[in-house]
Amino acid sequence: MDVFHKAALLTARIKVLRESGKTVGFVPTMGALHEGHLSLVRTCKQQNDFAVASIFVNPTQFNDANDLRRYPRMPEKDREMLESAGCDLLFMPEEKEVYPEPDTRRFDFGGLDSHMEGKHRPGHFNGVAQVVTRLFDIVCPHKAYFGLKDFQQLAIIKKITADLHYPVEIVSCPIVRESDGLAMSSRNRLLSEEERKQALILSESLFLAKKMKDRHTPQEIRKFVSDRLKAVAGVELEYFEIISGTSLLPVHTWGDKEEIIGCIAARVGKIRLIDNINFSL
Numbered sequence: 265m266d267v268f269h270k271a272a273l274l275t276a277r278i279k280v281l282r283e284s285g286k287t288v289g290f291v292p293t294m295g296a297l298h299e300g301h302l303s304l305v306r307t308c309k310q311q312n313d314f315a316v317a318s319i320f321v322n323p324t325q326f327n328d329a330n331d332l333r334r335y336p337r338m339p340e341k342d343r344e345m346l347e348s349a350g351c352d353l354l355f356m357p358e359e360k361e362v363y364p365e366p367d368t369r370r371f372d373f374g375g376l377d378s379h380m381e382g383k384h385r386p387g388h389f390n391g392v393a394q395v396v397t398r399l400f401d402i403v404c405p406h407k408a409y410f411g412l413k414d415f416q417q418l419a420i421i422k423k424i425t426a427d428l429h430y431p432v433e434i435v436s437c438p439i440v441r442e443s444d445g446l447a448m449s450s451r452n453r454l455l456s457e458e459e460r461k462q463a464l465i466l467s468e469s470l471f472l473a474k475k476m477k478d479r480h481t482p483q484e485i486r487k488f489v490s491d492r493l494k495a496v497a498g499v500e501l502e503y504f505e506i507i508s509g510t511s512l513l514p515v516h517t518w519g520d521k522e523e524i525i526g527c528i529a530a531r532v533g534k535i536r537l538i539d540n541i542n543f544s545l
């Protein structure tokens with residue numbers, strides 16, 4: 265695996281690969297890698313001649329300075345894991361390589377950001393759009409791979425990729441869970457032993473909610489999940505929404521025409537976790 269710190273060198277290398285007819289897949293990450301990221305890299309490698317990954321903790325997507333400071337960083341371990349998952353090229357830039365000038369662009373997500381993460385983390389998706397478009401400009405991939413755990417992020421990335429006419433296919437990859445059901449996340453490693461147990465309330469509530477679907481309305485299930493989380497000391501629910509997978513707006517009936525997703529965000533101690541479940545599968 266070749267490691268690049270300079271954007272121009274990576275761009276030049278990928279240009280040569282593309283000109284020789286090779287396909288290039290890309291997995292952007294913020295590091296602190298886990299099996300979920302590695303599954304993206306493996307899928308990327310299966311579907312392309314070359315797999316490129318990036319590790320960059322993007323400051324513009326953090327609306328909370330403490331969250332940015334606390335975000336886990338373990339670059340050496342990450343490098344080893346990427347290499348063993350089959351990554352060919354790794355981009356590990358300094359901030360000035362990604363943002364030579366401060367990025368003042370403002371994106372319009374057509375309302376996809378009006379609920380959930382967009383509402384609770386103002387500016388977060390604008391920062392994600394800034395970094396993803398900058399990385400696409402540098403890497404020029406044929407395909408890019410994102411996990412469904414960040415369901416709203418994925419919908420927003422698909423929209424900006426289409427709106428800005430990037431010739432990049434966005435590939436959605438399934439949520440990877442621990443054996444007890446907790447969705448894998450870089451933030452899980454920040455949980456204490458006690459919090460790690462409490463965190464299970466998120467995935468367990470989603471699995472129960474899905475089982476209730478045939479007998480209950482979305483409104484009843486919202487109340488059930490919200491009451492369930494409120495009953496646990498140390499866990500603070502930020503939202504549980506049952507939304508259309510297309511508009512990302514809350515639904516009031518199940519219908520049968522569109523994909524329906526249950527999305528949850530909660531703080532366990534100081535650590536903010538998200539998860540979701542597809543009610544339509």
Ligand code: PAF
Binds near residue numbers: 320
């Ligand atoms: O999902 C993430 O890890 C980040 O939001 C991403 C897409 C790598 C952009 O920094």
